[in-house]
Amino acid sequence: MALSIFDLECLHVALQEARKSYEEGGVPVGSAMSYQEHLIASGHNQRVQQDDPIAHGEMDCIRRAGRRPHYNGVTLYTTLSPCMMCSGTIVQFGIKRVVIGENRNFEGNIDFLRRNGVEVELVNDPECIELMDHFIREQPHLWNEDIAVTE
């Protein structure tokens, strides 16, 4: 299934979440979730805001979506290519479709997702790229902490 206008709207919600996180002094990665073409949740990285190392944007969004019996029919949107924590979560929970804002600033695990049957749409949106690039230059230590890269 190719990208739809609805997909781009949901990705824009994720970008707004990322910008909100940036304004809060946090890591600017945002996420949104749709179910059968309805937006049902959004969230953003909470490492700084909630002192929570596991709350990457995707994880916060999945948490905010609440308990679900399954994730059939769900698409997850994220401004940045998912790390191994978030990719493992997508596979474990059976989320079958992921729309990714960009993978220029962080490669992530797109091959892993596809090998595990996840349909991945990569947009490489200029606004997503610019926000993350700006943040990484501004706060390299915080970014390295978020992905646990030893400096």
Add this chain to the structure above:
Amino acid sequence: MALSIFDLECLHVALQEARKSYEEGGVPVGSAMSYQEHLIASGHNQRVQQDDPIAHGEMDCIRRAGRRPHYNGVTLYTTLSPCMMCSGTIVQFGIKRVVIGENRNFEGNIDFLRRNGVEVELVNDPECIELMDHFIREQPHLWNEDIAVTE
């Protein structure tokens, strides 16, 4: 590095966390974390207690350990073999050693962990096995929800 008495003490802390979760009506998986032979955190599954689908035992423990610049020198203890979410998290955060209570009730992703350079010690402790086996028989729907198995 083989299992030490300290490792077994930490696994016992994880088992106590799992029992606490069971008593709270939750999924009985517990976890603990050590750093250079000191216990630094423990936690348990919070799906029911906090309505939090991402708070598996290992994730709750990592969250309770707080923000860290890196995970060198950390060992993670868990009563049950880690699912793909928790395994992905272990790899992303660079946790290099994991002690697993049992994998009889849930196989988990031990091969994935080892392929990614994680040292895995599998105990198959009778008390860990019995607690999880009892729970799965008692609450199969809740267990399936926790690992997102469609019924």
